[in-house]
Amino acid sequence: MTAARSRASVGAAITPDVFAERFGERQGDKLPASLIAFASHLHALVRELRPSRDEWRAFLNLLIDIGDYSDRRRDEWMLVSDLFGISALVEELNDRRPPAATPNTARGPFYRDDTPERPLGANISLDGKGEPLSVSGRVLDLDGQPVSGALVTTWQANSEGFYENQQPDHQPEFNLRGRFTTDAEGRFDYRTIMPSGYPVPLDGPAGSLLKRAGFPPRRPAHLQFHIAAEGFETITTHLFDADDPALGSDPLFAVKPDLIKRFRTASGRCELNCTFVMVRMRQERLR
């Protein structure tokens, strides 16, 4: 930095421009522009909220608490990203799939990559507790052709709103989880139980902050899916129970119209029929 340039910002009002002057030219590096944008929005926020010194210190202490609460098993920063809608926004901005394709959602913290493969028709409720639900579905491509051999991994909460890995002493390992391979018609089916909605974790600093402000913590009831097939973009998504009253206030902003399904027939039986539409990998679409 030259002496003239250095003197130019001495005593100047603290603005994004003054902050921006401090960076050198770095061709092709997105970092300075990103930091300038970050500072610009942060300056605007501070000017709008006008925190006292104590309030700013309390905010910095909150950031320390969130870091202290995070580890490999519990990522409180990811929860902050989720609860403020940032995870959903990043997903939305990166989603270039055609409207007919099944939308992606954030995967969330309860997925297990070591989920066991099960035969079509298997019951993934290993403890038999809950209201039985039959799930049948198809995996298709954008032309409506079946995707055979797709791996459909599903995981869900039990009727009390807990995943198996949240209750290792109460639920059998891999309860309500299964990985199925679609048949020649792209079909899969399995038996399970009706899932319950559940609150996002409120015991950490992020959850307790939003709870204090009256933010609704309950996620609507859903099944989660991860669908992988060779030559196709992987789908990670939810299917939500159309009857759940919390559909409009999912704290993770994952509910999309295409992902709301009826889990009950008109006669009251618990049955879900679903279709997932996969998109071929980009380089294959360009051929």
Ligand SMILES: [Fe+2]
């Ligand atoms: Fe979930």
